[in-house]
Amino acid sequence: MNRRHFLKSSAAGLALASIQYPSFAQSDYPKKRVGLIGAGWYGKCDLLRLIQVAPVEVVSLCDVDSQMLSAAGDIVAKRQLSKKRPRLYSDYREMLAEKDLDIVLVDTPDHWHALPTIEAIQAGADVYVQKPTGVDVVESQAMLAAARKYGRVVQVGTQRRSTPHLMEARDIIQEGKLGKISHVELCCYYHMRTRENPPDTQPPAHFDYDMWTGPAPMRPYNKLVHPRKWRGFMEYGNGIVGDMCVHMLDMARWMLDRGWPSSISSQGGILVDKQSKANITDTQTATFDYGDLQMVWQHRTWGHPADTEYPWAAIFYGEKGTLKASVRKFDFIPRNKNAKPIHRDVAFELEKYPEDKTEEGLEKHVAPAIRGHMKDFLDNIESRGRPIADIEEGHISSASCILANVAMELGRTLHWDSAKGIVTGDDEANSLLAREYRKPWIHPTPQNV
Numbered sequence: 001m002n003r004r005h006f007l008k009s010s011a012a013g014l015a016l017a018s019i020q021y022p023s024f025a026q027s028d029y030p031k032k033r034v035g036l037i038g039a040g041w042y043g044k045c046d047l048l049r050l051i052q053v054a055p056v057e058v059v060s061l062c063d064v065d066s067q068m069l070s071a072a073g074d075i076v077a078k079r080q081l082s083k084k085r086p087r088l089y090s091d092y093r094e095m096l097a098e099k100d101l102d103i104v105l106v107d108t109p110d111h112w113h114a115l116p117t118i119e120a121i122q123a124g125a126d127v128y129v130q131k132p133t134g135v136d137v138v139e140s141q142a143m144l145a146a147a148r149k150y151g152r153v154v155q156v157g158t159q160r161r162s163t164p165h166l167m168e169a170r171d172i173i174q175e176g177k178l179g180k181i182s183h184v185e186l187c188c189y190y191h192m193r194t195r196e197n198p199p200d201t202q203p204p205a206h207f208d209y210d211m212w213t214g215p216a217p218m219r220p221y222n223k224l225v226h227p228r229k230w231r232g233f234m235e236y237g238n239g240i241v242g243d244m245c246v247h248m249l250d251m252a253r254w255m256l257d258r259g260w261p262s263s264i265s266s267q268g269g270i271l272v273d274k275q276s277k278a279n280i281t282d283t284q285t286a287t288f289d290y291g292d293l294q295m296v297w298q299h300r301t302w303g304h305p306a307d308t309e310y311p312w313a314a315i316f317y318g319e320k321g322t323l324k325a326s327v328r329k330f331d332f333i334p335r336n337k338n339a340k341p342i343h344r345d346v347a348f349e350l351e352k353y354p355e356d357k358t359e360e361g362l363e364k365h366v367a368p369a370i371r372g373h374m375k376d377f378l379d380n381i382e383s384r385g386r387p388i389a390d391i392e393e394g395h396i397s398s399a400s401c402i403l404a405n406v407a408m409e410l411g412r413t414l415h416w417d418s419a420k421g422i423v424t425g426d427d428e429a430n431s432l433l434a435r436e437y438r439k440p441w442i443h444p445t446p447q448n449v
Contacts, residue, residue, distance in 0.1 A: 029378050032102040035060035035125075037092045037116045039072035040227055041361050042130060043107030046157065048362075049370040050105070050128075051080050052353055054378055060101065062089040064208040068227070079355070090208060092116045096123045103381070106130065107157075109230050110237040111216040114139035118146045118444055121154070126381050128374070130157040132246050132398030133391065135216075135237060138434035138445055140395045140402070141421055145446035147391045155377040155387040156394025160251035160327070162372035165344040169323060169330040170255045172342065177332065178318025181256065185315040186248040186297040188240060189305035194232045195276045198223055215441035224277060232278035239280035240299045241266075241401045248314045249288065250389070250397035251325070252295055255316070260396055260418040261288035261295070266408035272302045286404035297404070328365055406432050421446075 034056045036047050040063065050056055058076050063069035069088050077085040089095040096104070096119050104120035106113055106129040114134045120127050127147075133156060134140035147154040160166055172178070200220035203209035209221050216235045219225075230236045231243055253259070268284025286297040298306075305311040313326040321334040332342040346365045350357050356367050373389065380387040400416075406429055407414045415424040423429040437443040 029054040029056075029382070032056045032378075032381075033100060034058045034103045034105065035062070035086075035095055035101040035120075036072075036105045036107065037062045037095070037120075038105075038107035038109075038112070038130075039063040039069050040065070040107070042157075043105065044072055044075060045362055045367075046105055046107055046128065046130070046370060046374075047076070048079055048355075048359065049367060050103075050374045051076075052355075053371050053374050055081060056103070057082055057084070058086050060089060060095045060098070061086045062092045062095045064090055064211045065226070066090065066206045091211065093119065096120055096125075099123050101125045103128065109212075110242065111135045111235070112214055114143055114444055115215070115441070117143050117154070118449055121146045121150050121152045122449070124150075124152075126153040126377075128155045128157065128377055129391075129394075131250075131394060132238065132242050132401060133394045134398060134402075135242075136433060136435045137399045137402050137421075138443065140399050141446045142444035142449050144391050144395045146444075146449040149449060151384070153377070153381050153384065153387060154391035154394075155373065155380070156389045156391060156398075157370075157373070158247060158250040158389045158394055158397060159366070159369040159373040160247055161254050161388045162376055163327065163366075163369040164347050164372065165330055166251065166255075166325055166327075166369075168344060169325045169332070172323060172332050173255050173316065173318075177321060177334070178316060178323055179320035181316050181318045182293050183317045184252050184256075184293070184295040185317070186245060186252060186295055186313075187306065187310075187315075188244040188248070188299040188312045189301075189303070190244075190312060191301050192231075192240065192244075193273065193276070193280060193282050193301035194224055194229055194278050195273055196224060197275055197277050213438070215437040215443070217438060222277065232276070232280055234279050237280075238402050238405050239284070240301070241281075241284060241286060241297065241404050242398070244299065244312060245286065245297045245404070246397050246401045248312070249295060249297065249400060250393065252314045252316070253397060254388075254393070255314075255325075256293070258290060258293070260416060261290055261400055263289045263413050263415045264400060264403045264407050265289075265413040266404040267411075268408055281408075284404075284408065286401075286407070288400055288404075327369075 039061050073085050104125040104127050106116045117127050117129045133143050200222050203221040266286035268281045271283045273282050282301040288295040310324050310326050316323040324331045329345045349368050376388045417424045
């Protein structure tokens, strides 16, 4: 599986049953050549939504799991207009060395976001990268620096900004219906932290575990890391704060037109489930302080949610009312008894995009948001503008969440200097802004991109 790229499949892979797609004007977007790095669950979700909204040609797929990669090749051949099977690669560097891609999607685990994004930018591609931007603050700073240096469009997968019902919820705030807002609760009460404790084993033959680990510390292989359960380990991400808080914090910042918090504090730990191999917190609170406004995050992977209707949400408290917002709905509750409450549910598009009904693993309620996010990305590729979730916005939300974990580790509030990109007066905290990379991988910085 270390060959330069795999042989193309037989004609049988190209003879899969066709699907009828909604029509779009071929002139809406010029045809772009696309490559995907990370062909697992969300890689396919993102790529297949892009195929739905533009006449792209997916020419390259890359993954270190050869079985997952081959299956993705079959799916793309079935779904894209040309019915051609993409070239398949096990090493993203070899894929990018072809220098024939207009767009690269980076849908790897978090510890692999920075290097492929930066190298795709350097290869001349515009990039759609999943959140969070980097696994540490300096990675994220380097990604932003690369995008600006090479003039590339980079959209971050914080697609709440492109969720139709949440766009309407933002309008309610922007129109002043809540009045002054000085407190926002952000939360996630999903029981999403694994409780398993399986033994370590040898990795399966179809999975290049050394390449998958990349710059992260090398742990003994365990089935919990692949596929999809790697988020249980801090070596590869930033726990539930880096996974779920980044979405809600980014949504709240967007709705309220806020940038960097001035200070960040956090407390938490593994308070309940001490048996599992997972080393991320099962309980954590973080405060993002804006002076006249505090955004307070809370997650628990045990017990009941504070509000069973809004287990993963942002709740905006204003003088004139309250707005509860989630990926599935929102509720505006005015304090004035004479004013009308407003409720909206997520808008599915299953009749317009019938393939969504049967696509394996697709979050059907999120598909419209991803399509909208892709359209915004494509529009800004054409205009060379800044997309709605531009890399700088993704950097702010991602780095703020990473800093919350640093604050928890150190047990003190961090005061952030956004102009200098450092913690004010705290050398120990600044020493934790970049993780050590496993050799031979080299940590990117804003200066070396």
